[in-house]
Amino acid sequence: MTKCTANRLTRRSALQFGGALALSGLAPSMAAIAGSRIPFGAAVLLEPFRNDPQLKRMLLDHVDVIVPMNVLKWDGIRHSKKFFDFSGADELVDFAVQNGKRLHGHTLLWYNANPQWLDAITSPKRLERVLVEHIEEVVGRYAGRIGSWDVVNEVVAHDPLNQGKWRTSVWYNVLGPKHVDIAFSTAARTDPTARLYINDYDLEDDSLRTKARQEAILKIVHRLQRKNIPVHGVGLQAHLYAERKIGRENLARFIDQLHRLGLDVAVTEMDIIDWKLPADKAIRDAAVAAKTREFLSALTASTTPRAISTWGLNDRYSWIGDVFPRDDQARARPLPFDRDWNAKPMFDAIREFTA
Ligand code: XIL
Numbered sequence: 001m002t003k004c005t006a007n008r009l010t011r012r013s014a015l016q017f018g019g020a021l022a023l024s025g026l027a028p029s030m031a032a033i034a035g036s037r038i039p040f041g042a043a044v045l046l047e048p049f050r051n052d053p054q055l056k057r058m059l060l061d062h063v064d065v066i067v068p069m070n071v072l073k074w075d076g077i078r079h080s081k082k083f084f085d086f087s088g089a090d091e092l093v094d095f096a097v098q099n100g101k102r103l104h105g106h107t108l109l110w111y112n113a114n115p116q117w118l119d120a121i122t123s124p125k126r127l128e129r130v131l132v133e134h135i136e137e138v139v140g141r142y143a144g145r146i147g148s149w150d151v152v153n154e155v156v157a158h159d160p161l162n163q164g165k166w167r168t169s170v171w172y173n174v175l176g177p178k179h180v181d182i183a184f185s186t187a188a189r190t191d192p193t194a195r196l197y198i199n200d201y202d203l204e205d206d207s208l209r210t211k212a213r214q215e216a217i218l219k220i221v222h223r224l225q226r227k228n229i230p231v232h233g234v235g236l237q238a239h240l241y242a243e244r245k246i247g248r249e250n251l252a253r254f255i256d257q258l259h260r261l262g263l264d265v266a267v268t269e270m271d272i273i274d275w276k277l278p279a280d281k282a283i284r285d286a287a288v289a290a291k292t293r294e295f296l297s298a299l300t301a302s303t304t305p306r307a308i309s310t311w312g313l314n315d316r317y318s319w320i321g322d323v324f325p326r327d328d329q330a331r332a333r334p335l336p337f338d339r340d341w342n343a344k345p346m347f348d349a350i351r352e353f354t355a
Contacts, residue, residue, distance in 0.1 A: 038300075040354040041065030041104060041309030043269065046088045048317050049095075054341050058313055059101070064354075065307050066096040067104045067268070073113040077138065081117045084137055097145055104268070104309065105146040107153035107199065108135050109183045111169030119170045127174045128182055135186040143191040148306070150199035150235055150268065151187045152180050155220070158202075160212040165219065180220055181229055188230040195306070199235030199268055203254065204295060206247025214254045221261055233306060234258055235268035238295060239320075242287055243276045246294050252302040265303050269311040270295075271334035272346065275324040284333055289345035296353045308354055313337050 042063045048055050059066060070076050071088035079085060096103045109131070121127045139149065155172070157163040166172045171179035180198075187196050198220060202210055217234060224231045240246075255265055272288040299305060312318050316339040321332035331339075336347035 036304065038305055038354045039064035039102065039307040040350060041067055041102075041268075041307045042313045043067040043069040043106070043309065043311045044092055045069045045312065045317050046071050046091065048314075049092065052314075055314070055317075056095070058337065058341065059095075060099055063101065063313070065102045065104050065309060066092060067106055067309055068092045069106070069312065070113070072105055072138065073107060073110065074118060074134070075113045075115050078115050078118065078134065081115070086141060089142075093142060093145055103142070103146040104266075104307065105139075105142065105149040106268070107150040108138065108187060109151065109155070109171060109179065110153040111167050111171070112154075114170060121170060122174060124174050127170065131171070131175075131179070131182055132186050135183060136190050139187050139190040139194065143194070146194065148195035148197060148232075148266075149187055151183050151196045151231075153199045154201065155180055155198070156200050156213050156216040159209050160216045161209055165216045177223070181224065181227060184224055184231055185229045195232040196230055197233045197235040197266060197268070198231060199237060201237040201239050201269075203234075203236050204238060204240060204246055204251055205244050206250035210247065211250065214250075214257075218254075218257055218261075221258070221263060225261065231263065233264040233266055235266050236299075236305075237269035237311075238267050239269060239271055239273060239311070240291055240295055241273045241276075242291050246291075246298045248298045248301075251298050255299075255302045259303065264306050265299070266306040267296075267299070267308040270309065271311045271318060271320055273320055273324045274333055275320075275326045279326075279328050279330050281333065285344045285346065288333060289349040292346050292349040293352070296349070300353055308350060310335055310350070314341060315339050 040063055044066055068089055076088055077084055093103060155167050157165060157167050184196055198217060200217060202213055221231055258265060272291050274284055274288055277284045277287050312335050314337045315333050315335050318332060318334050320334040336344055336350055338344055
């Protein structure tokens with residue numbers, strides 16, 4: 001296809017064309033067809049950001065969107081119930097702003113990474129007050145700098161088929177479903193220009209559990225919209241298991257449902273869980289790149305994600321080896337760069353969609 005033809009394609013025909021090609025296995029990215037470019041993002045850990053000079057270089061050279069990995073979580077900011085400690089977050093935000101990078105905020109509400117004093121709250125009135133105050137303070141501080149937020153993270157149960165729709169957390173246990181309403185309405189009121197996401201994992205295959213998780217997300221979006229509370233998109237974390245197939249049709253259906261509701265999609269935390277892959281590095285890296293391509297070509301056949309972000313850049317600073325250890329003790333290789341900052345095949349796969 002020539003460039004000239006590509007430029008004349010409307011978005012809709014590009015979508016259909018992309019879809020047709022995708023089905024034929026020749027999927028170019030939607031963005032390539034439409035002539036736009038999908039921003040590439042990466043989550044950043046504070047410690048290597050401070051101590052590994054190469055990380056800053058790579059961010060400057062390759063990354064459009066910086067996602068503070070841990071420092072915006074409650075236990076990053078609220079170790080003391082009396083103070084807000086923005087020191088770590090400010091370091092990353094200042095670097096991003098000074099270097100013309102966009103920022104995505106992670107996260108305003110999670111069941112995990114909460115300081116002990118927060119998890120101990122049992123009064124609904126008090127918990128609501130604390131949540132509202134936190135979001136006003138954090139979103140207010142970074143308004144105009146952090147352009148989008150994972151307002152709520154992982155509020156859907158791991159397995160809604162057996163556990164009910166909602167994730168058990170201090171938020172749900174004390175406030176019930178309205179914890180999500182409070183979070184979104186406070187974020188929207190505090191920074192009306194920010195794009196507000198509901199972020200979650202295991203939304204990419206076609207198992208019954210994943211379908212139930214997608215259904216739960218859609219219900220939460222419906223709930224917010226019924227109450228006229230702004231919600232702009234769904235973040236697909238995309239912690240992808242190398243051994244699981246992407247549910248192409250199911251993913252397309254889910255995205256179509258989100259589009260009908262006026263929502264967009266972002267890839268927020270992509271990495272490839274390589275614990276079951278063969279030990280051989282070349283084979284593993286090829287499989288990781290193949291899974292990246294399988295996912296991104298399925299995704300871009302039905303949408304142009306707002307960004308494609310990986311959960312870190314360098315295998316050395318990934319959480320995957322800790323949480324999904326390999327039987328043979330070999331180190332995990334889930335990210336676009338190896339431990340010495342050599343680009344891996346996964347990086348080339350991502351660039352096909354973002355460059
Ligand atoms: C992880 C970080 O990568 C680790 O450094 C930290 O110790 C625990 O949290 N889903 C999320 C992220 O939304 O916040 C998690 O990040 C990974 C899973």
